[in-house]
Amino acid sequence: MTSDDKGSTPVPAQRSVGAALTEDPAPGEVLLRVSGLQKHFPIRKGLLQRQSGAVKAVDGIDFEVRAGETLGVVGESGCGKSTMGRLITRLLEPTAGTVEFQGRDITHLGVAGMRPLRRDVQMIFQDPYSSLNPRHTIGTIVGAPFRLQRVSPEGGVKKEVQRLLEVVGLNPEHYNRYPHEFSGGQRQRIGIARALALKPKLVVADEPVSALDVSIQAQVVNLLDDLQTELGLTYVIIAHDLSVVRHVSDRIAVMYLGKIVELADRKSLYASPMHPYTKALMSAVPIPDPRRRTAKSERILLKGDVPSPISPPSGCRFHTRCWKATEICARQEPVFVELRPGQSVACHHPENAADQAPGDTVLLSAAVDAVAVVAVGKDAPAPTHVSDPSQVRTPSEAAADDA
Ligand SMILES: Nc1ncnc2c1ncn2[C@@H]1O[C@H](COP(=O)(O)OP(=O)(O)OP(=O)(O)O)[C@@H](O)[C@H]1O
Numbered sequence: 001m002t003s004d005d006k007g008s009t010p011v012p013a014q015r016s017v018g019a020a021l022t023e024d025p026a027p028g029e030v031l032l033r034v035s036g037l038q039k040h041f042p043i044r045k046g047l048l049q050r051q052s053g054a055v056k057a058v059d060g061i062d063f064e065v066r067a068g069e070t071l072g073v074v075g076e077s078g079c080g081k082s083t084m085g086r087l088i089t090r091l092l093e094p095t096a097g098t099v100e101f102q103g104r105d106i107t108h109l110g111v112a113g114m115r116p117l118r119r120d121v122q123m124i125f126q127d128p129y130s131s132l133n134p135r136h137t138i139g140t141i142v143g144a145p146f147r148l149q150r151v152s153p154e155g156g157v158k159k160e161v162q163r164l165l166e167v168v169g170l171n172p173e174h175y176n177r178y179p180h181e182f183s184g185g186q187r188q189r190i191g192i193a194r195a196l197a198l199k200p201k202l203v204v205a206d207e208p209v210s211a212l213d214v215s216i217q218a219q220v221v222n223l224l225d226d227l228q229t230e231l232g233l234t235y236v237i238i239a240h241d242l243s244v245v246r247h248v249s250d251r252i253a254v255m256y257l258g259k260i261v262e263l264a265d266r267k268s269l270y271a272s273p274m275h276p277y278t279k280a281l282m283s284a285v286p287i288p289d290p291r292r293r294t295a296k297s298e299r300i301l302l303k304g305d306v307p308s309p310i311s312p313p314s315g316c317r318f319h320t321r322c323w324k325a326t327e328i329c330a331r332q333e334p335v336f337v338e339l340r341p342g343q344s345v346a347c348h349h350p351e352n353a354a355d356q357a358p359g360d361t362v363l364l365s366a367a368v369d370a371v372a373v374v375a376v377g378k379d380a381p382a383p384t385h386v387s388d389p390s391q392v393r394t395p396s397e398a399a400a401d402d403a
Contacts, residue, residue: 024201024232025067025102031202031234032065032088037097039083043310056309057083059258060097062336065202070228070235072245072266074281075255076306081238082126084255085206088236089123090114101202119149122195126207128187132179138165138190139175145197164193168223185216192223196231204236209244221248243285246270251342254278257317258309260336264343271397272352274345276322277302280371282394298392301372316348323389324349325367328360351390 025031040054058080065071073081086092088099090106098107106117125131132141142161146153153160162172168189179187188208195203205224209217225248227233239245245252252269254262254277262275273279280300302321307313313320319329328348336346339353348357371389 023102025234027068027232029067029102030064031067031102032236033098033100034064034088035062035098035100037061037084037087037099038095039080039087039092040095053310056258056312058087058094059309059312061255061258061260063253063260063263065234065236067201067234068228068232069250070237070248072249072252073236073238073255074240074242074245074252077240078306078309079255080258080309081240081255082206085123085204085236085238089121089204090117091123115149119145119151119198120201122198122200122203124188124191124195124203124205124208127211128184128191129211131191132187134179137176137178138170138182141179141190142193142197145194149198151198160197161193164197165190167196167227168193183216184212185220188212188220189223192220192227196227199231200233202234202236204238206238207240208237210239210241217244224248241285242281246285254281257306257312259317259346261318261347262343262345263336264345268340268343270394273394273397274339274343274350274353275318275347276324276349276351276389277318279351279392279394280389282397283392285394298373298375300389300392301374303369303371316346319364320366321370323367323371325364325370326357326360326362327364328357330364 037058038056038060039058040056042051043053043055044050045052061084063071073084075081083092087094090099090109094107098105100106101117101121106114109117139158139161142164143157145151146157146160158175162175165172165174170186170189170193174181179190182190188211192208208224209220212220221244224235224237228235235248237245237248242252246266249266251263251265253260254269254275256277262269262273262278264274269278270282273282280302283298283300304321307317307320313330315331316322316325316329316334319325322329326349332348334346334348334356336344337356338344339350345353348360349355373389373392
């Protein structure tokens with residue numbers, strides 16, 4: 001995690017909760033490697049429940065997560081982020097591809113094979129209201145992983161749970177209270193304490209703050225940040241909003257319709273996004289500094305909804321909503337390539353990089369109408385349609401240019 005926006009929550013040192021089952025990874029070592037990962041949910045119809053198609057929720061993705069880093073994963077609703085999170089934590093069985101954890105193929109491990117790994121890989125869920133059992137006390141909820149894994153922490157479960165509550169900024173005296181007695185932000189802290197109980201190596205947080213009040217979001221993000229520094233955690237943080245992952249990610253993967261379309265280190269992605277979809281997402285990120293919110297700010301609005309993952313568009317899946325789409329985009333899937341060190345993209349006509357199909361110049365008719373560029377800001381005039389969205393400077397591109 002980066003040092004931006006760091007909070008000051010003091011985090012007591014973590015003690016051992018039993019012998020580690022796998023080696024501690026060296027910082028920077030590849031902890032998780034995902035290759036060709038797919039999840040197709042079958043659609044069944046009729047009396048015989050024959051398969052009539054499939055929802056291609058995740059459709060061939062590759063990435064690595066290194067020990068100690070935070071990988072942010074962003075994309076619109078329905079693009080497969082949660083499915084990806086549940087595949088890498090092995091809560092879902094993939095249709096194809098492999099998941100390796102610390103060099104070990106865990107793709108098809110059964111319940112028994114996964115049990116030791118459950119300690120190392122934990123998930124924080126989106127909704128702190130439904131992910132905590134309302135009939136259990138906080139002590140029971142946070143202590144559950146010890147019972148499930150048959151781990152006896154030094155000093156007993158109660159003492160360890162109280163320590164964990166303190167670590168996440170809750171009062172250890174509230175051990176016997178129930179979830180309804182806590183606010184949304186406090187409940188998410190309880191979920192975090194539960195995820196940390198067994199000292200995991202990898203934490204996958206699926207939209208950890210999207211159900212929370214905006215005023216509380218930064219506190220929870222800062223807590224995750226502090227915990228990472230103190231406990232040497234590795235995160236995959238899923239969000240639909242780039243502004244959430246912006247301050248905490250070392251690298252960011254942008255997903256669209258089951259694919260990763262761009263993967264880059266945070267600075268490169270913000271300073272010069274390459275995929276038109278990334279650029280559109282970034283132009284929608286609110287500008288935090290009111291002095292920069294001038295009438296000149298422009299936003300790229302993608303028209304239409306994300307197409308169905310049951311029958312995604314041919315070629316580049318984004319071509320139906322892209323202002324740069326040409327004939328090759330509808331015909332040929334772009335290869336995911338590293339166009340600049342640390343920045344990979346799957347696009348025939350990337351922004352801020354050399355055109356990958358320079359001979360193909362005739363825009364698809366749909367491309368002309370695919371987006372609108374609207375002016376935003378307090379003195380902004382009514383929406384104006386500008387012919388070339390590539391000319392829109394996202395807030396970060398503008399800041400990078402001004403620097
Ligand atoms: N169990 C399931 N059976 C069938 N389809 C599913 C299932 N789970 C998810 N899907 C579909 O897979 C696609 C991807 O869903 P997923 O929840 O992974 O997306 P997402 O990017 O996390 O969206 P959101 O932010 O709304 O959660 C969606 O079209 C969804 O309807």
